[in-house]
Amino acid sequence: MDAISGKFPPVTDGLPPERRRWALLAVFTALAMSALDTAIANVALPAIANDLHTTPADVIWVVNVYQIAMVATLLPVAALGEIVGHQRIYLWGLLLFTVASLGCACAWSLPSLLVARFLQGLGAAGVMSVNTALVRFIYPSRLHGRGFGNNALVVATAFTLGPTIASGILSVGSWPWLFAINIPFGVAAILIGLKTLPQTPRATHAFDYPGALLTSACLCLFIFGIGSAAHNTSLWLVIAVLIGTVVLGALLLRRQADHPAPMLPIDLFRRPVFALSVATAVCSFAVQGLAFVSLPFYFEDVLHRTQVETGFFMTPWSLVVGIMAPIAGRLSDRHPAGLLGGLGLVVLGVGMVLLAMLPAEPSVVDIVWRMAVCGCGFGFFQSPNMKAIMSSAPPARSGAASGLVATGRLIGQTTGAALAALCFGLAGHQGATYALAVGAGFAALGAVMSFLRLVATPRAK
Template identity: 75%
Template sequence: MLQRVKAGTPASPPIGDGLPTERRIWAVVAISAAVAMASLDTAIANIALPSIATDLNVSPADVVWVVNVYQIALVATLLPLGALGEIVGYKRIYLGGLLLFTIASLGCACAWSLPSLLIARVLQGLGASGLMSVNSALIRFVYPSRMIGRGYGYNALVVGTAFTFGPTIASGILAFGTWPWLFAVNIPFGLVAIAIGIRTLPRTPRAEHGFDFLGAALAAMCLGLVILGVGSAAHRATTGAVAAELVVGIALGLVLIRRQADHPAPMLPIDLFRRPMFALSAATAVCSFAVQGIGFVSLPFYFEDILHRTQVETGFFMTPWPLVVAIMAPIGGRLSDRHPAGLLGGIGLVILGIGMALLATLPASPSILNIVWRMAICGLGFGFFQTPNLRAIMSSAPSGRSGGASGIVATARLTGQTTGAALAALCFTLAGHNGATMALALGAGFAAVGSVMSFLRLTVQTPKS
């Protein structure tokens, strides 16, 4: 029988402490592969947008919704699905999300019009949300407590590797086939991950409280409208439209907080944010992913418009950052099992800030090596920060609230990336071609703020879970 636990109270030791090594390895393979698929989907869709627009005979402005609806569906449902995972079990949410993602990929590949593709992309976003909302929680129950940092590091390694080579693979597929194949390739990988996950993912303790359906709707509308508002600002929508989306989203969030004030496991986990370590770690995550969002949006324009490099060269220059992140993630994970996350994360963000400042001050005609080593420094800093911070977020939450904490991990990442992209767009609006340099300098500032918050964690204690 599965043990049921009260939300917010200590639970039995993580199941990973008793999981056989071989089963643990295969469980991590299933988790990492599925999350890598979901994380890559936005990048792959970005590459396919011109081909989709031509094939479906739609405008560039309309085809952008192929990316937007996926992101909105993903972000809006992260917290509700994380909360549901605490009640029905993380394994069910994960496998259900993986199944929906795989079926929706087939729907994308078979789409015959923009509306049919958008419907499939919404379903794909919901499936990806099922994966990402409980991903970190599942790893907490797969690895022994003494190796939890290493587990997060290996997961980040797989995702980072996928980010590094995914766009190149997507470009190769488009060189020999049409855009539906970019979605169809998810199907065999999804089916294999489902088969492995059914056999290896552990069942986890379940909370006793019921699921608040109205609260879930409020959370989805709140997050969806806020992300839509930030995206609208990035795409230069009218001030009235942006303000309306943000104000209504924030108002719904306040209604949700009041509604769940006495709930044992609120959908918007205010109870977890009362823990200083959790709050500082989550805020630090938003800052770091904002830096990444700023960098990944502004740097291609910087390389092509300022340095006059080709698209092929730009792709090469963008590779060192995620590649070094993938290399550093497991190293940071091992270190986080022995050293404070506040120290490791602070050092990592200082390095990231230095890298962004070095990129902003590149000479007028830099050599290839001059660009590559600066990008590598950014990857070194981000990779050194990422895994210890993730470990800090999850370990500072009670095991019975792992679903809520896991939802915040994914929400912080996507919120930071979206905010960074919007700020990069604002810099271009204010400074034209010089906007890339302004954005990189702003990214260095965000990294500095994040490092200060990370070092502040050295002054607080992590509560026992």
């Protein structure tokens, strides 16, 4: 919204084709960098621990601090984007991510690396919180499904190629190069984005700083509580953390009850299609978290496969997601997201059951085709569901919807990972089978909620 006239600037239905291609290059480059950084950091942990003379237990914080920074700030940064413009949040987030990447490459100790990784997580939150909103404004409405499908394709490709890229870089250089490689791509994306990204509507209300602190603290406590419960932490500590989460959540809801654009978007959750779509997304990513945490342990500890073989077995899931997501995205421009998403989750659930019923000594083919079934279902679900979330929110609330897309993904993955850890704690090596069965249950629940969208009454925008 213009500060002088008090009116929204005209919102065109997407960018012209030539400018659209350059804008997408900028947005998808940053998205790929953010997704790649999660994958490559996992591969680099042993090398980092050895070079910085630290323990495996301590070096895992290189991954954790990045995730915490993202979880804590996604919704507040998305809310800020509705006020100052999504393109500004994207550019400043990408700038911070690029500078922090230089800090990671120059880190001389674990504490210095952790500080740089925290800043990098803040920058990634800036990019990912508004990414989906920018895609909505870059593509014309008739091509939104295709746009969100391409968005999912970029993420899937980054996760698929991440370990291979990391291994290739480590074969010829040291771990700092994993972070230094972000710098030229980040600079190029910033320069392109400055020229091509669309101006988005701006709200006139002030940023709610106390609300932002409450939101960040509530989400961090929630994630910490889930993780603590799964790792046999003191019951009293878990109860205290979860009570603290509820108290902070209640204070946040009370503070923002009359806010025109609440940071935790309770106004959007009053829209049945939006609420069902977010809940379905959390279920789907919980399935992914359960599978991606439990299967490597199953492959290596039960089947006695090597790390290289495990990486090969995990690849079909992400690879097929990358194939199916654009196809499902195009179909969602013509068919209901509730139907496509529900069918995708049914296929995902079937795939999880098939993995849980693997024979005692499965062949490579036995594993690969089952993983491909899961990837097919997950990829067929993602794009239509993303479109449903964004299209069920009014354009002025695209930032909140976009932030919730990323937050829902992290909450689902974290919940799935924690449940997988709980299954291993209760059942030992057999925990992988139980985790896959729980994942099938989440897929079934998500499918039911997706199909309910076919009868839900959408609210007027």
